[in-house]
Amino acid sequence: MAYDYEKSLRPGKLPHIWCPGCGHGIVMKGLLRAMDTCGLEKNNTALVSGIGCASRLPGYVDMCTLHTAHGRAAAFATGVKMARPEMNVIVMGGDGDGTAIGGNHFIHACRRNIDMTYVIMNNFIYGMTGGQFSPCTPTGDKASTTPYGNPDPTFDISKLAIGAGATFVARTTAFHATQIDKLIAEGIKHKGMAIIEVLDDCPTTYGRRNKFRSVVDMMKRLKDMAVPVTAAGKMTAEQLEGKILTGVLYKEDKPEYCEQYAKVIARAQGVK
Amino acid sequence: MSIEVIERYCKGCSICVEFCPKNVLEMDGFIVKVARPDDCIKCMQCELRCPDFAIKVHTD
Ligand SMILES: Cc1ncc(C[n+]2csc(CCOP(=O)(O)OP(=O)(O)O)c2C)c(N)n1
Ligand code: SF4
Ligand code: SF4
Ligand code: SF4
Ligand SMILES: [Mg+2]
Numbered sequence: 001m002a003y004d005y006e007k008s009l010r011p012g013k014l015p016h017i018w019c020p021g022c023g024h025g026i027v028m029k030g031l032l033r034a035m036d037t038c039g040l041e042k043n044n045t046a047l048v049s050g051i052g053c054a055s056r057l058p059g060y061v062d063m064c065t066l067h068t069a070h071g072r073a074a075a076f077a078t079g080v081k082m083a084r085p086e087m088n089v090i091v092m093g094g095d096g097d098g099t100a101i102g103g104n105h106f107i108h109a110c111r112r113n114i115d116m117t118y119v120i121m122n123n124f125i126y127g128m129t130g131g132q133f134s135p136c137t138p139t140g141d142k143a144s145t146t147p148y149g150n151p152d153p154t155f156d157i158s159k160l161a162i163g164a165g166a167t168f169v170a171r172t173t174a175f176h177a178t179q180i181d182k183l184i185a186e187g188i189k190h191k192g193m194a195i196i197e198v199l200d201d202c203p204t205t206y207g208r209r210n211k212f213r214s215v216v217d218m219m220k221r222l223k224d225m226a227v228p229v230t231a232a233g234k235m236t237a238e239q240l241e242g243k244i245l246t247g248v249l250y251k252e253d254k255p256e257y258c259e260q261y262a263k264v265i266a267r268a269q270g271v272k
Numbered sequence: 273m274s275i276e277v278i279e280r281y282c283k284g285c286s287i288c289v290e291f292c293p294k295n296v297l298e299m300d301g302f303i304v305k306v307a308r309p310d311d312c313i314k315c316m317q318c319e320l321r322c323p324d325f326a327i328k329v330h331t332d
Contacts, residue, residue, distance in 0.1 A: 001331055001332060002329055015280065015325075015326075016325075022323055025323030025324055029325070177317075177320035177321050203285075219290070219321075
């Protein structure tokens with residue numbers, strides 16, 4: 001059966017603004033399937049984003065949506081969740097938004113282990129503004145601001161999230177479409193901060209500058225770089241060279257922030 | 273069974289054409305065309321990966 005995506009979209013919004021072959025559309029479809037699987041509805045779900053091509057995503061979806069300032073999605077989402085802890089809060093954003101200008105909000109939301117799901121679409125670049133390098137641009141790659149190759153070391157978003165205290169961390173790619181909704185659904189069900197990193201493609205500002213001439217070249221690269229974390233144990237260091245682990249990378253149970261905060265309120269009010 | 277292409281949404285990225293395991297689809301200029309519908313095995317890969325909501329595989 002063809003999946004009915006349009007039932008979850010605001011009417012008249014398609015075609016969307018993303019470029020031909022931009023992976024953000026594939027991620028959006030994964031999100032819609034995941035929300036469906038988890039029974040999320042308009043009145044109990046808020047999608048929050050900052051600024052960027054990735055951050056345009058909530059505008060298409062027929063849910064409560066909040067399009068905020070560049071890098072600030074996690075901060076606004078924290079406010080929503082603390083005011084309305086019964087709501088499902090999902091952040092959708094890009095690598096630039098979440099790890100450059102918003103890096104601080106990102107790590108502190110992870111540290112607090114607040115119960116939300118953060119899907120970070122890592123296309124290795126600032127797509128919207130014309131392809132400036134981001135903290136996730138691979139070392140040596142070309143961006144409009146690094147025409148001779150990027151000298152910077154690169155953030156591994158999933159490792160950053162684990163180190164900062166997120167209690168569910170998973171990774172997939174825009175090529176692995178069915179894994180996107182499975183991991184987002186797991187993240188939604190997890191009580192605590194869930195980070196789902198989706199390695200994504202920006203054929204327009206990253207691919208063309210970096211030898212991935214076509215959309216298909218970019219998709220093949222995502223396909224080739226992914227190694228399921230369950231298979232990696234049997235591989236040699238040589239075989240893992242240049243690969244990126246996918247699947248659920250980390251999961252633990254830890255006290256959730258809103259619940260801890262409710263206890264503080266109860267104590268302050270003298271409730272035993 | 274039928275494969276529906278919503279031509280108004282298709283941006284001609286050719287992801288669906290490249291990753292169809294049965295070579296059912298073809299580019300016709302900037303729009304995808306269902307060239308060999310009888311070969312389709314309903315794996316849904318094209319529908320799942322189309323970034324533009326432009327291709328639907330109806331299985332009933
Ligand atoms: C305060 C502020 N600084 C800079 C910008 C310009 N700006 C808009 S989007 C963006 C980068 C977005 O990159 P990313 O989050 O990776 O999203 P993508 O476009 O790649 O999906 C920048 C720098 C802005 N809008 N606001
Ligand atoms: S510029 Fe890049 S990220 Fe933005 S819509 Fe185009 S392909 Fe997608
Ligand atoms: S459903 Fe599978 S076999 Fe049929 S056209 Fe799509 S990708 Fe090809
Ligand atoms: S994947 Fe979608 S947008 Fe791309 S060519 Fe196929 S139908 Fe058109
Ligand atoms: Mg980006």
